[in-house]
Amino acid sequence: MHFHQLLPIFAAAAQALPQSTSVRCREVQIPITVSTPRFIVTADIHDDWDAAALTLNLTRRDVTTSADPLPIEANMSEPVKSTYTVGATLCGNGGPTLVLTHGIIESKLYWNPKFLGSEKYNFVDAALAQGYSVLSYDRIGVGSSPKVNSLTDAQFQVEVAVLEGLVNYAKTKAHATQVALIGHSYGSYISSGAASHVPVDGLVLTGFSGTFDYFAPFVAGAGLRVAKTQNPFRWGHLDSGYLTTSDLYAETYVYYAEPHFEHTVAEYTFNVASEPFAVGELPSVLATTVNYKDIKAPVLVLQGQFDVSACGGNCVGVVNGTKELFTGAKVLEYVDNLPAGHNLNFHKIAPQAFQKIFTFLKAQGLKP
Known part of the structure; x- marks a missing residue:
């Protein structure tokens, strides 16, 4: 039996588990209106041959040179106004x-997983x-969230603007007296971009080093495939510009580090918690300069030592090297040697990692 065929079993088991945060949490739909220029992404993805060609372009040694092969045009569009719920x-x-x-290749289940024994990996419960x-x-x-166009909507600067709107929502609608942004991987770059534009009280970054020098092993190792044909049961409704990993073991390579995780956890993330990403996201973040020096909030960079990307x-x-980025931050602390790979929250060290985050935030005055 293939792993994707186990999805209904995993999903049913997850639904049957006690929802420890259910009485304190509620699902909300938040309309966010943004107006931002868009890159003209020229990638044309129809099948896995195209995904392989894109992988080559994104992993060439000259990808960051002036003659780089990023699939975007030099100019951006005029600001485009969009509302996303x-x-x-x-x-x-x-x-x-x-x-x-x-x-x-994740969803918000990264922070709030639901499987037997997931308590120690649950950041929401810990917070x-x-x-x-x-x-x-x-x-x-x-x-x-809405299934948007993989080229024109799902771009880095659009997602930064969405997060800025969510910060405003937290302050004006959710009664937040202080706001700290916690990002993981691509979400760390989004969180940094937002923190460089709007005032926040803290910034915690995981799966992040501030450099794309090691991006190629992630892209190549993931074995990118078109999601709608890779798993029609889950993703047949997406356009062909949404990509995912080739299999469980490719995803394990880019996100986990042996022997510091449980195989059943990696199986859960692959079969239940993972989600495809849009092809417009990668070239748009590679083509954007985040003004880290404009971030004034205290910053914690918390890293699994064996992080591939x-x-x-x-x-x-x-x-x-993050010391050279966050020159305007009130405080910068970093940890580079936790026994984990990229997906820090799903390694055995997770409870201790969570405590490091809370200790940092409280030291910066974010005390409930």
Whole structure:
């Protein structure tokens, strides 16, 4: 039996588990209007041959040169106004609030997994136990958020603007007295972009080193496939510009580090929690300069040592480069040696990692 055929079994089991946060959390639909220029993405993805060609272009050694092969035109469009109804989970009653942004090939289940034994991997539960309120959301194109055009809507600068709108929602509608942004992977870049534009009280980044020097192993190792043909049961409704990993073991390579995780957890994330990403997301983030120096909030960079995409498999000696990025931050702390791969929340070290985040936030004055 193939893993994707096990999906109904995994999903049914997840639904049957006790929802520990259900009495304190509610699902919300948040309309966010943005007006931002768009890159003209020229990628033309119809099948896995096209996905393979895109992989080559994104992993060439000259991808960052002036003659780079990124599939975008030099000029951007005029600002485009769009409204997206973002699917989110809001927990708590205001006060110090954590806004969580997940990464690529993920959904908001990254923060709030539901499977037997998932308690120690559940960041939302851990944050609620500390007294924080939490707003987690599915990025546009993912999960409970709208399925948008993979080229024109799902772009980095659009997602930054969406997060800025969610920060405003937290402050004006959800009674947040302080807001800290917690990002993972692609969500760390989105969180950094938002924190460079709007004032927040804290910024925590995981799956992040501030450099794309080690991006190629992630793209190549994922074995990108067109999601709608890779798994029609789950993703047949998506356009062909949504991509996913080739199989469980490719996803394990890019997101996990042996022996620091449980295989059953990787199987859960692959079969239930993972979601495709839109092809417009990668070239748009590679073509954007985040003004890290404009971030004034205290910053914590928290890294699994064996992160492939952030550090090429060993973050020691790499993450210290963030000191040159966050020159305007009130405080910068970093940890580069946690025994984990890219998906920090799903490794055995997760409970200790969560505590490091809460200790940092409280030291910066974000005390429930």
